[in-house]
Amino acid sequence: MNTEFAVIGKPIHRVDGRVKVTGEAKYTADLSLPGMLWGKVLRSPLAHARILNIDASRALRLPGVRAVVTGRDARGENFGFLPHTRDKKALETEKVRYVGDEIAAVAAIDKDIAEEALDLIQVDYEPLEAVFDPVEAMKDGAPAIHDHVKNNISAETHLNWGDLEQGFARSDLIREGKFTTQAVVHGFIEPHAALAYWESTGRAQIWASKQSPYIAYRHLARGLGIPLSKLRLVQPYVGGGFGGKHEPMGCDFAALLLSQKTGRPVKIVYSQEEVFLSGRRRHPFIFWVKVGMRKDGNIQAVSLKAIADGGAYTSVGPLSILLPGANLGVPLRIPAAKYDGFRIYTNKLLSGPLYGHCMPQTRYAVESVLDEMAEELGFDPVDLRLINSLEAGEKTADGKQITTWGFKETVQAVADSLDFKNKFGKGRKGRILHGVGIGSNPGFVSGRLGGHEGSAAMVKLFEDGGVTLIHGATDVGQGAETVLCQIVAESLGIDITEVNSSRVDTELTPMDPGTFGSRTTYTSGHAAIVATEDAKEQLAAAAAEKLECNPQDLQFKDHRIFVKGSPEKGISLLEAVRTCFYTKGAPVIGRGTAAPKSGKMDYSTGTGKQFPAFSSGSQGVEVEVDAETGEVRLTRMVISHDCGRALNPLALEGMQHGGAASAAGQVLLEEMSLDQGVPLATSFMDYALPTVMDAAPVMECFHVETEDPSGPFGAKDAGEGAQIAGLPAVAAALYDAIGVRFRDLPITREKVLAALSEKARQEEGRS
């Protein structure tokens, strides 16, 4: 543990931990306002249909019903991620495009009446042919889910670097494979919920569960036709996001419109069934991977084609379909590559970002092929990764400048912890088969994705020397508030208990694009430092007057301000604070902004982007497979990540444990199955989310610290690595145990048992 710092690098408990554990933390569904009505959203029962008419007259006659709204009540326009992908309305008015699509909403004096009224709204539909398979949807003549969109291509990306042909030509071994991955869901415990109050002045306020409130409020403002500065989004505590709470949901629009119509506050809380019906899910992918490798294990070329099942609308689709290609060249050196990604509209609920945002699936597909080839060439997976690792200072073939780099150390840490060299390939005996596997991840220092992504912060001092960090970042459970408070406490030389953290209120807190791309510590943390330094300048000026010294020579530590190197020549922080507040009459407020230096991204070519820093990591998994039942048990998961600096090892491990467990869930358990667009699961009783009993009894984390000069206190990122590397690692360990490689997720117990039987039959046949 670092001794240079007092707060940074320490395993400090969550600042918001206690109120969450005791139930004191208030989430959106906990809130109420005087005169509040309850809302319910009307959803399409059809996967694809034209809306001919909506007749709410019977619903409005039901006693207790106060209003019905449809999309025609919204005065805005289509919203979406990029100008040309704005394909969603507040509530749909012309067509429905999936079972669950939101078209109207009711406000009533209680929930039951609102629900009853839904049945009384008469919607006349003209059913249209639906398409559920993305490959079918791309074909000429397939039903057009959005008019004027050819072949249902919601977004596409095509990348090329190096000489692909030469790359394959100089390869000694070329292997390819087709992989499919399933839809999984975020599994946050808090459902989507909104409480809205639209004043007669035209100013609207909404309390909503969002992980990126500033994204949500932009979309809300556009969809409703209200200026950003008149729409106030307030952030209660958030019960998990994992990528599923960036955008406004139907409940947000409906609550606002119903409040506008009734003049009363309106609350809508989704049931879990509604979350499954119209929330987001991870993109199911079909990958075609082709890799060329030299005999010495060096990768020469990779060709990757991806078709992602996007569901009915685009959401952040351009980014979703960019990422598998844009991050392909990290952490393993790939001198030549071609990527063709297509995100396809289907008549299903929307696919969106989920923990690692399309990277876990990609690593699973690509690393499965790499491991196969290594085996053929006589390398183990560890050596393969060490051979192909990028190096510090290297510029990748697709133009990314690597600065600090700890990938090899992460590989080594995982290999050592698993005793990989001794165990690999040696567990396929007896009823209980043993296997080890390793996976890699390219980290996620996204910094900025094409503008809009600077963070800002303010630091407001109290007269007792305490501080509120006023920022726009969101803690969705990952520990952002804690780490940001640590950063301020360390900078100012105070205790973390003396730092308050604001939650987002778009009217008051400075813009921060949100919680995604593992960006919070790196970018929001940087803004917090700049704001703290600004406040320190004001305090240092006051202290320097008293100490008759140069303010630049002053240091802040242990609640004191003193001349660097002469700790005895100083004053207490409190004295400096009071001098500013009382003698000078100038309350201390610092402000800061942070915008990682990077170009503007072109989403179709992936060019123009310079990431400010790169993290990376590895993950190791040990499994036991019961050959007679097909049951797979994780016995050890090892996560190692080059996080730059682990600002809070405890919080970091928490994220990594969660990411790793969830990765195992996707490989072994989870699937959001649809039948003709209808989710088969309606609650967590029917959806096999891994519990603590399914996670490995041993989870080990090794933080590789490279102290990146661009990051706050040297930190890079670490949020999503464990999920990204987890998919290939679990799949690889399973392969090592049973000797069968699966190309379709999830790898259920039934599949394992079938594969083992088939293998036994084949072996019997051979013998």
Place this chain on the structure above:
Amino acid sequence: MNTEFAVIGKPIHRVDGRVKVTGEAKYTADLSLPGMLWGKVLRSPLAHARILNIDASRALRLPGVRAVVTGRDARGENFGFLPHTRDKKALETEKVRYVGDEIAAVAAIDKDIAEEALDLIQVDYEPLEAVFDPVEAMKDGAPAIHDHVKNNISAETHLNWGDLEQGFARSDLIREGKFTTQAVVHGFIEPHAALAYWESTGRAQIWASKQSPYIAYRHLARGLGIPLSKLRLVQPYVGGGFGGKHEPMGCDFAALLLSQKTGRPVKIVYSQEEVFLSGRRRHPFIFWVKVGMRKDGNIQAVSLKAIADGGAYTSVGPLSILLPGANLGVPLRIPAAKYDGFRIYTNKLLSGPLYGHCMPQTRYAVESVLDEMAEELGFDPVDLRLINSLEAGEKTADGKQITTWGFKETVQAVADSLDFKNKFGKGRKGRILHGVGIGSNPGFVSGRLGGHEGSAAMVKLFEDGGVTLIHGATDVGQGAETVLCQIVAESLGIDITEVNSSRVDTELTPMDPGTFGSRTTYTSGHAAIVATEDAKEQLAAAAAEKLECNPQDLQFKDHRIFVKGSPEKGISLLEAVRTCFYTKGAPVIGRGTAAPKSGKMDYSTGTGKQFPAFSSGSQGVEVEVDAETGEVRLTRMVISHDCGRALNPLALEGMQHGGAASAAGQVLLEEMSLDQGVPLATSFMDYALPTVMDAAPVMECFHVETEDPSGPFGAKDAGEGAQIAGLPAVAAALYDAIGVRFRDLPITREKVLAALSEKARQEEGRS
């Protein structure tokens, strides 16, 4: 109307007007939280007693009761205005000092149960002799209300300037008089209320109706022993303050302590009876005034002795007893003066600031004597004021530097509007007697009162070019939010509808001492300008890059930024905003502080203080008196104030109308009578607050604009002038009508009738 500005100087409607009129504005009593309990406060039935024991066991057994707290649950210390006047506890533990003194509180599942439980709390008292008259209380041997305080002197001030003896010696006429003024109450419509939630983490939050939240939170923190940075006071809309909502009340402490004990939110809303029992009231005063004047009307010397009935605790008493003396030398020149002020403890509810803070009573007493002397010397009251007016650039005998000065213009405006010269002294005929009178006020540019008084502000831009002004000032109905928004809109060249104003949240909004001393426009407004200028610098830097010019040469107007003098060479504000947010990734936030330059006040001598600017004003009143019924009707009130610049003439007139009507109420109607310390009024049915029917049918305002260079857009202050000058003006007009001068307020119809009968008898006797 000024054409130089787009927003400043315009009669703009209140930004918070619509939501207040429609009932959408939420006040503290409107709020609720899940799991909330209701609290009630237990009050002393005795005026003076020692608390021997409090037994809550029976109350705690009542079903539905969740907790009882006493002062022993508070871990803090005594709080108060100055270190040596900290005489109040969260809830009293040792003694009760007035009927209504707060000693315990109950939280229960509903209001009725909480109320019922109060009766079940058994308090054993040892009754002590009470003292209700301040003159009696000052005598040796009087009951000591606070141990160790001699002669019950809560606070005192003694000022001296010039040579008093010489002043009287060179006077041609010396007159003296004793005056008494009564207690009146603030009459705000929203009662004291608090909703508190004390987290198990030790962080406490309170929603409370406060006009100076930052004063209240300091006292709460001290009384409860909690760090300022852990106590969050959030400001809902406030339904009037008038000086009565600076400090924490028993309900604030009780709600917090009950929440701490129960772990649940607790709300307490006072009934009007409780507001009367334990709210604040205006200090009743006894004044002894002695004035020396030359034959030419020049005032030579004033001696003023004041005894104020302070009630049971000191509150802001040191300031209350300072102000009559400290402001005596403005707006009329007084070359020599002596002031001895005593604020005395009595066994009654606390006296505190109320609209004009002890100045209205003082002006009534002093100007009554001045008017009498002018009459004797053959001057009319208008000329007397013109003769004695200070001048711009003058330094007063007590060391105040007058900069801009419009007092004479205010006198003239009032005289002209009333046709004073023609009407004065000519209305004492017939059944309906007519009178005109004039009063003066010294304004209230308090700026800073001994530190703690700097204001700060932040200006947060939205991506659409809108703005939130994040500040700590409180709108108690006077229009502060509107004027502050105007200041920001004008500075930034946008519309006022594009500016949001925060309300106080001590965790987020910057410190601002509060709404008192007519300081908001001057000081908080200055902070708003500095913060806006800071934001403009960031925008100008971006614009200057595009325009290839010097950022200092840029001007902001009509949503554009352009080179001064070349409006065509510019870009839209929106373009500059977007460049900062998106291209640079640096959201725009401005911050500013403002601390009017002034020394540190010594409260016992009144020295050391330099006010940054002086406003002043005059008020004229015309009355009709029905000689047969004694009924006094106001027919015209004229208010003229040197406000520097009228930033919003409409808001200014609103304040002046209210102040003038309320002044008339104190002279003619109102009295908070006590019987052995018990208020005789329990609701506004028994307390004669003037209604719109009692106010003058004609109210005219004349704004004298001097454009003070130190003020925001030239503004000084204007909030309290109309009330201060109103008391002497109404009394003078009544004198002019009936020829009898009253030395005790209020001058009720009965007193008028009695005086007229007495006068008639005397005249009959003489004839």
